[in-house]
Amino acid sequence: MTNRITDKIIAIIQNLDENRQAETTLRKSYTIPEILGNLDIAIPERGISPEALTKTIDQVLDKSVKTNNALFMNQMFGKQQSIGVLGDILAVLLNTSMYTYEVAPALTLIEKECIKRLGSFVWKSSETGDGIFTPGSSISNITAMTLARNATFPNSKKTGLFDNLRFSIFVSEHAHYSFVKGALFLGMGEQTIVKVKSDTNGKIDIPSLNKAIGNEVQNGHIPLMLVGIAGTTITGVYDDLYRLSEIAKKYNMWFHVDGAYGGSLLFSSKEKHKLNGIQYADSVSWSLHKIMGVPLVCAVLLTKNKGILENSFAVSADYLFHGDTDLDLGQKSLQCGRRADALKLWLAWKLEGDNGFEGRVDGLMNAANKFSEKINGSEAFELLCLPETPIVCFRFICLELSPGNLNKLNKKIRETIFNDGRILFNYSTYEGKIYLRCVISDPNMDETLMETILTEVTKVANQLLLTKHDLNINTQPV
Amino acid sequence: MTNRITDKIIAIIQNLDENRQAETTLRKSYTIPEILGNLDIAIPERGISPEALTKTIDQVLDKSVKTNNALFMNQMFGKQQSIGVLGDILAVLLNTSMYTYEVAPALTLIEKECIKRLGSFVWKSSETGDGIFTPGSSISNITAMTLARNATFPNSKKTGLFDNLRFSIFVSEHAHYSFVKGALFLGMGEQTIVKVKSDTNGKIDIPSLNKAIGNEVQNGHIPLMLVGIAGTTITGVYDDLYRLSEIAKKYNMWFHVDGAYGGSLLFSSKEKHKLNGIQYADSVSWSLHKIMGVPLVCAVLLTKNKGILENSFAVSADYLFHGDTDLDLGQKSLQCGRRADALKLWLAWKLEGDNGFEGRVDGLMNAANKFSEKINGSEAFELLCLPETPIVCFRFICLELSPGNLNKLNKKIRETIFNDGRILFNYSTYEGKIYLRCVISDPNMDETLMETILTEVTKVANQLLLTKHDLNINTQPV
Numbered sequence: 001m002t003n004r005i006t007d008k009i010i011a012i013i014q015n016l017d018e019n020r021q022a023e024t025t026l027r028k029s030y031t032i033p034e035i036l037g038n039l040d041i042a043i044p045e046r047g048i049s050p051e052a053l054t055k056t057i058d059q060v061l062d063k064s065v066k067t068n069n070a071l072f073m074n075q076m077f078g079k080q081q082s083i084g085v086l087g088d089i090l091a092v093l094l095n096t097s098m099y100t101y102e103v104a105p106a107l108t109l110i111e112k113e114c115i116k117r118l119g120s121f122v123w124k125s126s127e128t129g130d131g132i133f134t135p136g137s138s139i140s141n142i143t144a145m146t147l148a149r150n151a152t153f154p155n156s157k158k159t160g161l162f163d164n165l166r167f168s169i170f171v172s173e174h175a176h177y178s179f180v181k182g183a184l185f186l187g188m189g190e191q192t193i194v195k196v197k198s199d200t201n202g203k204i205d206i207p208s209l210n211k212a213i214g215n216e217v218q219n220g221h222i223p224l225m226l227v228g229i230a231g232t233t234i235t236g237v238y239d240d241l242y243r244l245s246e247i248a249k250k251y252n253m254w255f256h257v258d259g260a261y262g263g264s265l266l267f268s269s270k271e272k273h274k275l276n277g278i279q280y281a282d283s284v285s286w287s288l289h290k291i292m293g294v295p296l297v298c299a300v301l302l303t304k305n306k307g308i309l310e311n312s313f314a315v316s317a318d319y320l321f322h323g324d325t326d327l328d329l330g331q332k333s334l335q336c337g338r339r340a341d342a343l344k345l346w347l348a349w350k351l352e353g354d355n356g357f358e359g360r361v362d363g364l365m366n367a368a369n370k371f372s373e374k375i376n377g378s379e380a381f382e383l384l385c386l387p388e389t390p391i392v393c394f395r396f397i398c399l400e401l402s403p404g405n406l407n408k409l410n411k412k413i414r415e416t417i418f419n420d421g422r423i424l425f426n427y428s429t430y431e432g433k434i435y436l437r438c439v440i441s442d443p444n445m446d447e448t449l450m451e452t453i454l455t456e457v458t459k460v461a462n463q464l465l466l467t468k469h470d471l472n473i474n475t476q477p478v
Numbered sequence: 479m480t481n482r483i484t485d486k487i488i489a490i491i492q493n494l495d496e497n498r499q500a501e502t503t504l505r506k507s508y509t510i511p512e513i514l515g516n517l518d519i520a521i522p523e524r525g526i527s528p529e530a531l532t533k534t535i536d537q538v539l540d541k542s543v544k545t546n547n548a549l550f551m552n553q554m555f556g557k558q559q560s561i562g563v564l565g566d567i568l569a570v571l572l573n574t575s576m577y578t579y580e581v582a583p584a585l586t587l588i589e590k591e592c593i594k595r596l597g598s599f600v601w602k603s604s605e606t607g608d609g610i611f612t613p614g615s616s617i618s619n620i621t622a623m624t625l626a627r628n629a630t631f632p633n634s635k636k637t638g639l640f641d642n643l644r645f646s647i648f649v650s651e652h653a654h655y656s657f658v659k660g661a662l663f664l665g666m667g668e669q670t671i672v673k674v675k676s677d678t679n680g681k682i683d684i685p686s687l688n689k690a691i692g693n694e695v696q697n698g699h700i701p702l703m704l705v706g707i708a709g710t711t712i713t714g715v716y717d718d719l720y721r722l723s724e725i726a727k728k729y730n731m732w733f734h735v736d737g738a739y740g741g742s743l744l745f746s747s748k749e750k751h752k753l754n755g756i757q758y759a760d761s762v763s764w765s766l767h768k769i770m771g772v773p774l775v776c777a778v779l780l781t782k783n784k785g786i787l788e789n790s791f792a793v794s795a796d797y798l799f800h801g802d803t804d805l806d807l808g809q810k811s812l813q814c815g816r817r818a819d820a821l822k823l824w825l826a827w828k829l830e831g832d833n834g835f836e837g838r839v840d841g842l843m844n845a846a847n848k849f850s851e852k853i854n855g856s857e858a859f860e861l862l863c864l865p866e867t868p869i870v871c872f873r874f875i876c877l878e879l880s881p882g883n884l885n886k887l888n889k890k891i892r893e894t895i896f897n898d899g900r901i902l903f904n905y906s907t908y909e910g911k912i913y914l915r916c917v918i919s920d921p922n923m924d925e926t927l928m929e930t931i932l933t934e935v936t937k938v939a940n941q942l943l944l945t946k947h948d949l950n951i952n953t954q955p956v
Contacts, residue, residue: 009564010488012571027583035583041591043824047831053561056828057568060821063584067574074581077815080573083531086487088570090535092563093490095555095773096545102896103552105508106517106541113519135613138814146663160667161639177795178814184790185624185812187665189638234797289815295573296815312662317655319712319906319915334663336616336656337555337767337774343538346521350534353525418580428797437797 004054013089016082026066027421035063065424070442070449074424076233076261076290076391078441081360083351084294087344098133098338099330100320108329111342114349119302121266122284131302132309132332133341137260140285140301141227142182143334145169147283147303148225148254149188150312157312161187167224168216170194172204172239174232176258192224200431201385202235204228206243213251225254230275231262234428234437235384236391238262241277249280257281260299262389264291267354268361274388283308291364291390292357293441294344309333363443364390371440371450380458384430390440395433396461407434408471409464416460423453482532491567494560504544505899513541543902548920548927552902554711554739554768554869556919559838561829562772565822576611576816577798577808586805589820592827597780599744600762609780610787610810611819615738618763618779619705620660621812623647625761625781626703626732627666628790635790639665645702646694648672650682650717652710654736670702678909679863680713682706684721691729703732708753709740712906712915713862714869716740719755727758735759738777740867742769745832746839752866761786769842769868770835771919772822787811841921842868849918849928858936862908868918873911874939885912886949887942894938901931 039059048056065072072078094107101108111133119129134140148169149156156164169188171179173195183192194216197208213223228244231237241257248255257263257278263286265271266278278284281304288298303309309332320336321328330336349357368387375381375394384393395410411434414427425438436457464471517537526534543550550556572585579586589611597607612618626647627634634642647666649657651673661670672694675686691701706722709715719735726733735741735756741764743749744756756762759782766776781787787810798814799806808814827835846865853859853872862871873888889912892905903916914935942949 005561005564006491006494009567009571010491013484013488013491013567016484016571030583032587035587039584039587041587043591043595043827043832045832047829047834050829053825053829057825060568060584060588061572064572065574065581065583067572067581075575077573077575083483085570085573086483089487089491089567090538092566092570092773093487093494094539094542094545095558095563096543097553097555097774103543103545105505105513105543106538109510109513109517109519110538113521117521135617136813136815138812139613139617142812149665156665156667157662158668160644160661160670161665162642162644162667164640164665166638166640176814177793180793181791181812183638184635184793185621185664187627187634187639187642189634189640190636192638233795287815295570296575296817299815313659315655315658315662317711319904334616334620334659335614336654337614337765337777339774347531347535349521351525351528351531354521354523356525426797 004050005057008054008057016085025421026069026072026424027418028062029419029421030063039063070445071423071453073438073440074426076439077293077296078439079293080295081293081348081352084344084348087347088295090347091340091343094340094343096340098340099328099333099336101323101327104340107340107343108327110346111329111340114342114346115300115302117349118286118300122278122281122302123304124279128306129302129304130306130309130332131300132329133338134299134301134333135335136297136299137258137285137287138176138178138181139334140260140299141176141178141256141258142185143301144256144283144285145179145182145186145188145225147308147312148256151254151282152222152224165222166220167222168192168194169225169227170196170209170212170223171227172196172198172229172232174198174202174234175227175229176233176260179227202232202237204239204244206240209247213247223251223253225256228255228257228277228281230257230259230278231389233261234430235393236261236387236389237385238274238388241275241281243277245277245280254282255280257284260285260287261290264288265361265389267357268365269358271361271365288345291361292345292348293360294348298341298345360443364440367440367443367445368392370447371438374450374454378454381454384435392438392440393428393430393435395435396457398461398465403433405471409461410434410436412464412471413457413460416464417456423456482528483535486532486535494563503899504547504550504902505896506540507897507899508541517541548923549901549931551916551918552904554917555771555774556917557771558773559771559826559830562822562826565825566773568825569818569821572818572821574818576818577806577811577814579801579805582818585818585821586807588824589807589818592820592824593778593780595827596764596778600756600759600780601782602757606784607780607782608784608787608810609778610807611816612777612779612811613813614775614777615736615763615765616654616656616659617812618738618777619654619656619734619736620663621779622734622761622763623657623660623664623666623703625786625790626734629732629760630700630702643700644670644698645700646670646672647703647705648674648687648690648701649705650674650676650707650710652676652680652712653705653707654711654738657705680710680715680908682717682722684718687725691725701729701731703734706733706735706755706759708735708737708756709867711739712908713871714739714865714867715863716752716866719753719759721755723755723758732760733758735762738763738765739768742766743839743867745835746843747836749839749843766823769839770823770826771838772826776819776823838921842918845918845921845923846870848925849916852928852932856932859932862913870916870918871906871908871913873913874935876939876943881911883949887939888912888914890942890949891935891938894942895934901934
């Protein structure tokens with residue numbers, strides 16, 4: 001009955017590598033009425049025919065963004081490892097849940113191997129740590145906040161935060177928003193999060209951190225947790241994890257490293273020095289669906305010591321858990337039913353080996369460095385900072401424009417190119433300036449593509465400057 | 479390079495329907511050393527060849543449980559809708575994240591349609607409610623606890639639970655363990671959860687609930703939230719949602735319905751009366767990967783009113799969210815990156831229609847009722863209760879055995895059959911008695927299969943009784 005649909009899906013899989021390169025429009029700029037005009041979203045009382053559904057799938061494909069492409073630079077994921085795609089399809093086909101060993105024997109051992117090996121890149125000894133796959137680094141970060149709370153206030157598990165001493169969690173102003181979300185979710189309250197100023201490159205400012213801790217202590221708040229960022233969300237730079245680890249130790253704080261994006265540089269012997277200090281982390285968030293190019297979601301929370309996750313989460317449920325907590329991974333997780341997200345990573349890692357993973361990271365860094373050089377070499381552009389991860393932020397420069405109008409111009413450049421749909425990158429505000437933000441996800445991205453991007457930005461910028469009314473730019477001299 | 483692996487995966491997809499029926503052993507009873515002897519789990523420094531990886535995949539398949547089968551009755555998921563499988567594969571291939579409309583235009587509209595339609599089965603008017611896909615009903619339930627907290631204590635988002643008045647959340651003793659996990663996770667503390675006695679069928683006992691509320695109020699605790707269970711985890715029965723809704727209203731409590739398993743009976747006009755009262759719920763958890771047979775994970779948290787999720791979770795992140803909160807679904811979610819879990823549900827629902835979904839539910843209930851009748855018709859078995867959802871719990875009876883030894887016998891029956899691997903069901907303790915627990919997931923399960931199961935249980939039971947030393951059963955007369 002679903003044969004036609006099967007054939008369609010199989011055709012996509014068969015051309016996984018070839019097709020993607022032929023795609024030149026990654027996103028068609030439809031309005032919502034245009035989408036709804038061709039794609040019948042409504043769920044009917046009586047089902048539609050497989051033929052009709054096949055056409056519907058064509059419309060879904062047409063109205064979706066092609067992310068598996070070097071020129072998709074809009075998010076922190078993109079060009080995929082094909083083996084990762086196949087691995088995730090296999091997880092769909094196996095359709096089991098990672099809560100108990102008895103329904104996921106091979107997959108449990110595979111998840112444990114991945115956790116052990118990922119941990120060995122953080123802590124050298126892979127035998128003393130632990131971890132769990134999570135539905136994303138936001139939930140990893142939020143979970144780590146609970147671990148930190150339990151470490152200092154073990155009774156809070158039982159009695160909650162009512163009457164608890166107040167505590168503070170220190171993050172840089174460039175930390176991912178999940179820490180604030182976590183605080184308001186976890187009953188800690190947003191005001192538990194102390195945002196510390198960063199230096200001009202986006203790294204946490206150490207004197208400001210020390211001062212902030214002093215202030216909190218003076219206010220009677222316990223310094224609970226210090227977060228080091230391994231790859232900030234906007235510019236992709238690293239906090240000085242080593243110095244942070246010393247400060248965490250001094251105040252007996254839980255030291256968490258958010259390596260959601262930049263953790264993967266640990267695979268490269270050339271790059272891993274950027275994460276020096278991570279070996280002192282109590283917990284680490286790390287998403288493998290970003291730099292490592294396996295499909296979303298593939299994320300872990302790693303812990304330095306064994307037993308921490310079970311101590312925080314194990315509850316009795318005799319209809320499900322009959323046995324060994326160390327093998328029944330559900331006891332370490334916030335989730336009950338859970339996909340086998342480890343499988344795609346494991347298959348990719350088996351095929352590529354540590355060497356292949358290192359090669360991917362080095363390839364991406366080479367591309368990011370080359371792209372930055374080109375930007376730095378042109379007077380038309382301003383680079384935000386040298387890339388420490390494969391994120392390149394820059395802006396078009398026009399000396400005649402006021403800062404506000406320059407922001408308008410860059411935002412409009414991004415909008416115009418985004419709507420054109422052949423090159424997709426994002427924009428972000430950094431210290432009041434709007435930058436174009438390109439996340440490189442293809443380790444083989446060549447210089448021709450880089451030139452294409454910069455030529456397009458220049459062309460669009462010049463067109464916009466010719467028709468300033470489109471920008472709402474004040475045409476008075478500045 | 480990955481051609482061979484692609485071919486292997488495609489072959490599985492092509493035979494999705496046919497292959498599964500030919501499988502007679504759903505789980506091979508390997509020890510861990512036996513698994514590790516054939517499956518090289520270790521991730522190597524240098525990658526292995528695609529040929530070797532193809533063999534590795536064979537081993538993963540051999541060492542995994544075949545869940546897509548009528549005789550897999552071990553968990554609350556099982557036999558799948560093939561279109562759901564194809565839909566989830568399409569989600570893998572599209573590989574985007576559900577946080578912003580700009581990278582998921584069609585998929586955002588699809589998720590919104592699914593939320594609207596699911597909501598219309600709960601609240602009649604589909605226009606006033608909202609919801610979000612989550613990584614499972616545990617996280618849906620935990621999120622609902624935060625919504626309840628914010629409803630009564632809106633400031634807790636900012637200031638946390640420190641100095642907050644204590645509150646209580648009422649669940650039946652048969653509620654899913656995620657409420658306890660949520661309380662210890664969310665800084666509420668386990669003692670916030672008040673477990674109320676159930677009647678002999680597993681439904682919350684209303685007089686006990688009223689008494690428990692009275693006690694908590696007397697202790698100065700605010701009655702915050704009342705949970706109604708729409709399908710308990712062990713026996714699959716429904717709390718009296720209507721009476722619960724009245725009690726929730728009387729005390730001004732947030733009324734949450736955990737329909738993770740049994741929510742899907744709303745699709746059936748014959749069965750939905752069991753959920754009467756759900757229309758007064760403030761929030762509902764509902765997993766579609768269970769009864770509806772789409773791949774894991776496919777779960778939602780629905781809210782009666784719009785705006786609740788954004789109010790609880792929206793935070794600023796200008797590098798990501800540029801626009802409309804109602805279209806950028808990430809603002810309603812605990813997650814940042816998020817899979818397109820709605821797609822598989824939507825495709826299945828388009829193909830089957832409301833009618834097809836109703837047919838699946840009715841088919842499953844018919845099968846569960848028939849199976850129960852057969853059990854009730856035999857003196858060898860004792861049925862725990864008449865099934866209200868497609869879960870059937872029963873035990874083998876032997877009048878000569880003491881209660882303790884009867885438990886040992888039934889546990890051993892399950893272990894023996896589970897290790898044999900052709901029929902997989904679970905066991906659970908209910909009021910001190912061990913029951914065999916079969917979750918029916920195939921709406922076409924026929925009477926021959928039911929006979930096979932009961933014959934096998936009887937055969938194994940009699941074999942075990944012949945060799946009582948295997949049971950560690952006291953051979954003295956009881």
